[in-house]
Amino acid sequence: MKCACTAQHAVIMPSSAASVNNFGEVKAKSSSKSTGSLESSDKKEDVYQTILARKKPNSDSPNTQRVLASTSSAEGNHFKATVTLVTARMTSSRRALSSLGASNYSLATTHKAKLSTLSPYLGDMYAKDDVHCSSTIRQKxxxxxxRDTYLEMVPVLQGWKHFSRAEYQRLRQYNGAHGWNVVPYNILNETLALLNSSATWNMFHEHNGENCKPVRCAVVGNGGILKDSKKGSEIDQHDYVFRTNGAVIKGFEEDVGNRTSFYCFSTNTMRNSMMSYYHLGFSGPPRSGETKYIFLPDHDRDYILLHAAVKNIPITRGREASNQPPRYFGKNVTVEKFKMFHPDFIRYIxxxxxxxxxxxxxxKDLYRPSTGAVMLLAAVHTCDEVSAYGYMTPDFEKYSDHYYDKRKTKVNFYINHDFKMEMNLWQLLHKEGIIKLYMRQGERLSGGAGTTNHTLS
Structure with missing residues (x-):
């Protein structure tokens, strides 16, 4: 149950700076034997090496440190930073602290979850939103x-309170959606300055304070398993409904519902969906009084579009230059309509x-979790109860790629996503009772540890 949520922001600094290439947008398809998908012969322990094979940190080791630092931005904002550094190189850690103005530190750990030593390229260090809320899913x-993978305080959404010059230096080393490598400082500054209230950096700000009740979320993918499912009414009965990309609704309400509380997208995936599914009536994101728009920012064009939409002005630069935001979101939208995923959250998942x-x-520079995966895991980290519909299941070959396909189409695999790994993750989350996954085969299994006999391969 989410009750009396308050948030404080802290900055977790990276172990070292890494030079990486810019994220590329990929459309090239790969076969199931490509590096873009996992073979069925792979073992669960191999697939989930980062979940099941983490070494427990030694709190007495000098390699695990808790760092209390004060950093100051150009705007005069001061943040107390609680920093967990897991690194074998003390000299690198001290250089990072010095560069951001840290003056002292002590040996300790900041979270019960086991923290791994990953390469600087991956960057397993994150900002921290100190949100004091109980949650059914956190307990699960x-x-x-x-339990050793989940970090409850990684910020899901970003806003003005997360921005400073120190944060810019930290996140500009990570590419694409995982950082700010491709986004100029001035664009970040002018865009994030607009996201300056809890309505923009909290997923369910209306549930804060005294309004305490469990949050039930339906997360709706676009998979063919939903065709003829008759799940529409069930989906719409949730408190919130998440959709993504080519969310074609008209004509399919009986199967997928009618409501959209949150539409999740990147500028690239939204525009590709508008082109690909225009013939099915998808001319842009869903619009309703309750609909809010969550950007997955994998390029500066996402920040540019959000800024133009809030200001209600034409886009003045980039690929969408001269486009009018009302084309996508309607007229007279306010800033409260928009949110943006934090790059730390995307890198964390x-x-x-x-x-x-x-x-x-x-x-490796092309890979990120799919937009649908980010959407579902964001719901897992913010809702009390999560039901997932239209996501890939082990019997995916029985169904068309999308529920709105006019004829059966094979699922496409792309080199920048790992759909089979995501599929295996959904099975595990369902088995552990963290989500309820809609599956036609074995749907009667409601989840919960020990209640299923999934063999993940």
Whole structure:
């Protein structure tokens, strides 16, 4: 139950700076044998090496430190930073602290979760939102196989309170959606300055304070398993409904529902969806009084579009230059309509839940969790109860790629996502009772540890 939530921001600094390439937008398809997907012969322990094979940190070791630092931004904002550094190189840690103005530190750990030593490229260090809320799902995580993976205080959404010059220096070393490597400082500054209230950096700000009740969320993917499912009414009965990308609703309400509380997208995926599914009536994101828009920012164009939409002005630069935001979101939208995922959250779920083999391949700079995966894991980290519909299941070959396909189409696999790893993760989360996954085969299994006999391969 979410009750009396208050948030304080802290900055967790990286162990070292890494030079990485810019994120590339990929459309090239790969076969199931490519590095973009996992073979069925892979073992669960191999797939989930980052979940099941983490070493417990030694709190007495000099390699595990708690750092209390004060950093000051150009705007005069001061943050107390609680920093967990897990690194074998003390000199690198001290250089990082010195560069950000840290003056003292002591040996300790900041979280019960086991923290791994990952390469600087991956960056397993994150900002921290100190949100004091109880949560049913947090309790479930603590009793699950994910107890050493889950970090409850990583910020899901970003806003003005998360921005400073120190944070810019920290996050500009990470590429694409995982950091600010491709986003100029001035664009971040002018865009995040608009996201300056709890309505923009809290997922359910209306549930803060005295309004305490469990938050029930339906997260709706676009998978063909939803065709003829008759799940529409069930979906709409949740407190909030999440949708993404080509969320074609008209004509499919009986199967997928009608409501959209949150539409999750990147500028690229939204525009691609508008082009690909225009013939099905998808001319842009859903619009309703309750609908809010959550950007997944994998390029500066996302920040540019959000800024133009809030200011209600034409886009003046980038690929969408001269486009009018009302084309996407309607007229006279206010800033409260918009949110944006924090790059630390996207990097966190990549590192701890979806650390694909692609990251060890020559395509590592292209990889990120799919938009649907980010959406579902964001719900897992903010809702009390999560039901997932339209997500890939082990019998995915029985169904078309999308529920709105006019004829059966095979699921496409892409080199920048790992759909099979995501599928296995959904099965584990369902088995542990953290989500309720809609599955036609074995749907009667409601989840909970020990209630299923899934073999994940």
């Amino acid at each position: 995580f603590s009793k699950s196989i994910f 990549r590192n701890r839940f979806l650390q694909s083999k692609i990251l060890k391949s020559r395509h």
